[in-house]
Amino acid sequence: MTATAATPLPRPTAPQRWLALLLVSLAMFGNYYVYDALNPVIDLLRTQQGFSYGQIGALSTAYNVAALLVLLAGGYVIDRFGTRTAILVFSAICVAAAALTAATPHFETILAGRFLLGLGAEPLIVAATTVLAKWFSGKELGFAFGLNLSVSRLGSASADWSTSFASPLYANWQDPLWLATGVVGVGLAAAALYWMQERRAQGRIDLGEAGETDRLELRRLYAFGRAYWYIVALCVVFYATIFPFRTFAIDYFQQAHGLGREAAGLLSSLLPMAAIVLTPLFGLWADRVGRRALFMVAGTLLMLPLFLMVTYLPPGPLLAIPFTAQSVPATLLLVAVLLGGVFSLIPAVLWPAVAYIVEARRLGSAYALMTFCQQVGWAAVPPVVGLLNDRAAAGPGNPAGYAGGMWFYTALVAVGLVFAWKLWRLESAAGNAAA
Numbered sequence: 223m224t225a226t227a228a229t230p231l232p233r234p235t236a237p238q239r240w241l242a243l244l245l246v247s248l249a250m251f252g253n254y255y256v257y258d259a260l261n262p263v264i265d266l267l268r269t270q271q272g273f274s275y276g277q278i279g280a281l282s283t284a285y286n287v288a289a290l291l292v293l294l295a296g297g298y299v300i301d302r303f304g305t306r307t308a309i310l311v312f313s314a315i316c317v318a319a320a321a322l323t324a325a326t327p328h329f330e331t332i333l334a335g336r337f338l339l340g341l342g343a344e345p346l347i348v349a350a351t352t353v354l355a356k357w358f359s360g361k362e363l364g365f366a367f368g369l370n371l372s373v374s375r376l377g378s379a380s381a382d383w384s385t386s387f388a389s390p391l392y393a394n395w396q397d398p399l400w401l402a403t404g405v406v407g408v409g410l411a412a413a414a415l416y417w418m419q420e421r422r423a424q425g426r427i428d429l430g431e432a433g434e435t436d437r438l439e440l441r442r443l444y445a446f447g448r449a450y451w452y453i454v455a456l457c458v459v460f461y462a463t464i465f466p467f468r469t470f471a472i473d474y475f476q477q478a479h480g481l482g483r484e485a486a487g488l489l490s491s492l493l494p495m496a497a498i499v500l501t502p503l504f505g506l507w508a509d510r511v512g513r514r515a516l517f518m519v520a521g522t523l524l525m526l527p528l529f530l531m532v533t534y535l536p537p538g539p540l541l542a543i544p545f546t547a548q549s550v551p552a553t554l555l556l557v558a559v560l561l562g563g564v565f566s567l568i569p570a571v572l573w574p575a576v577a578y579i580v581e582a583r584r585l586g587s588a589y590a591l592m593t594f595c596q597q598v599g600w601a602a603v604p605p606v607v608g609l610l611n612d613r614a615a616a617g618p619g620n621p622a623g624y625a626g627g628m629w630f631y632t633a634l635v636a637v638g639l640v641f642a643w644k645l646w647r648l649e650s651a652a653g654n655a656a657a
């Protein structure tokens with residue numbers, strides 16, 4: 223039965239909202255899994271296929287270049303075809319991308335696969351956000367976003383854990399990537415179920431007006447204030463450090479510190495695992511006390527010494543990772559735990575901070591612009607780190623060769639600290655003026 227113009231449609235019930243969240247989050251789980259699935263096979267791509275670190279960096283950048291092109295297209299597909307079709311189409315692109323990446327040993331094909339992934343995965347994130355806003359508007363929206371991000375991070379952690387639960391697959395570089403294709407295939411199935419759910423809801427449930435998707439307004443850059451640009455600058459350097467570090471982390475722990483793949487995967491998974499638990503908690507804390515700029519200063523300050531600690535401090539005693547048969551050196555464990563804390567803290571305050579300084583009607587384009595800048599920074603760093611590693615002939619015989627990359631990350635964090643500090647000064651001055 224459909225409602226007439228005289229009888230307003232009901233808003234979705236709680237079970238309907240949570241079903242939508244579950245299905246969209248499953249699609250996002252697959253999305254984050256397939257992105258991170260490349261990280262544990264980097265050593266195999268190097269030993270079995272002879273890829274250089276520079277080529278690995280290019281595989282990472284191909285994703286960002288594609289994402290930049292899609293962001294420039296400005297959410298056209300979502301506006302034109304609607305969220306349910308967008309989720310389905312972008313999930314299907316991710317599956318095709320995963321299969322292309324796994325299919326052949328040629329560098330160009332793998333590069334094309336990662337490019338295709340960027341075309342599907344980043345707009346899928348935008349479409350998922352739009353879907354949640356439709357189903358949850360006015361009801362637990364922040365909580366729904368937080369849960370969605372936690373499930374996405376579980377996808378990243380699971381890709382790292384695959385070094386343990388799917389260890390027999392790591393005899394070659396292709397099988398783990400076929401597993402990733404299967405996982406993102408499950409995400410596609412969830413997207414198809416969501417498609418059915420939204421189609422059934424049409425004409426029966428009020429999902430709000432099909433709002434405009436966040437658009438990039440490059441012509442109006444001047445309209446944002448200084449505080450906004452400080453946040454964007456911190457966003458650029460933070461993600462340009464943490465995502466490339468994660469890309470290379472498993473291989474780095476293996477080559478520079480002699481860890482096995484399973485231990486290296488578990489260590490790397492501490493970053494997304496911490497974020498699953500701590501991001502919502504830091505978000506709640508910041509909601510209570512405000513002072514987000516101070517949180518950003520604290521986060522970047524904590525992050526500043528970590529890459530040098532992992533490079534120069536003695537490894538310390540071996541410590542067992544709870545619930546596993548693996549042990550890792552204490553210094554590495556400490557650095558991974560602290561990086562996990564930072565990976566939880568900064569995103570928890572960075573993205574919501576924009577909403578406090580930009581007027582609501584411009585928030586969409588503010589986020590689109592911030593994501594655009596994020597991709598530019600994130601695109602630039604992996605080839606530089608790859609080049610530094612290659613030039614220094616970094617490898618198990620020359621662990622010191624990885625130091626250049628670690629100094630580069632440290633320099634980026636130092637720049638981030640300057641912007642966080644400037645934001646804090648600006649906000650303190652504004653607070654004093656208002657008092």
Ligand SMILES: C[C@H](NC(=O)[C@@H](N)CCCCN)C(=O)O
Binds near residue numbers: 257
């Ligand atoms: C919330 C934020 N998301 C992003 O930065 C996305 N643009 C890209 C995520 C890609 C993950 N493979 C985050 O994850 O912190």
